[in-house]
Amino acid sequence: MIRYRSLTVAMMVGLGAISGCSTASSRLDPLAATAPSPYRLDAGDEVRISVGGLDAITNTYVIGDTGVVSLPMLSPIQVAGRTVAEMQDAIAQQIRARQLVNEPNVQAQVIKYRPFFILGEVQRPGQYAYVPGMSVLNAVSIAGGYTFRAQRKYAAISRRAGDRTVEGRATPNTPVLPGDTVTIDESWF
Known part of the structure; x- marks a missing residue:
């Protein structure tokens, strides 16, 4: 009986600890949705x-x-x-x-167009040629797909906005732009 209670308590503590876990990309603010604007040239184009x-x-x-x-x-x-x-x-x-x-x-x-970059839990992280109209899911596909550990619900995108770099949370349907860095985090489960 004591063994059963100890096991139950250990499981409750473990589940409580895990429920507080989150990936880095899920803690980011959503990437600001912007109206389509004319493409801005940059180095590498x-x-x-x-x-x-x-x-x-x-x-x-x-x-x-x-x-x-x-x-x-x-x-x-x-x-x-x-x-x-x-x-x-x-x-x-x-x-x-x-x-x-x-x-x-x-x-x-x-x-x-200048390339985009994809890092983290994809089969072939690296630099790839940009394809107009692509999304995070397209970028993952170009990089060989997700690994079995990948967090598939969210990604992080880092992109230049004028003279600064912004980072935000993205869904699989979020557009990817030339020069973006997409990071696919590891999932806890």
Whole structure:
């Protein structure tokens, strides 16, 4: 009888201790839902730029670590934090200022987005190419799926917001953006 009570007490204490356990991602505030906004360029993005009448500029460029793109015949242009349209305007402004073309027709598009990173309880953690419109679940799939220990309900996402980094809790359907770091925690059960 004493043995039975001891076992019951031990189980109650154990369950009480476990119920207080939570993963790091479940303690984070939910990642702020933001309205879709135009994509902002950053280091590592690859862009295709074409300028009518200036074949020397038409090419594919990778935005450098400092957020600058260097085009022939023009000064380096700071493009990190700008939209594609804002980059097109900045290029056109330099072309006009140098009197290379009176009314430049500048076209640009993102060819390859900077990668996202996934860490923790996935089969193949690491750096992967971003796919537009992807979610946490897509990112996990790209990384080979969850491990058997993975916490599947929540993840943590760390992302740049202007000049600072924010971290928040994400569900499997939360969008992943270029440059994000997704962390899948270990589940207690």
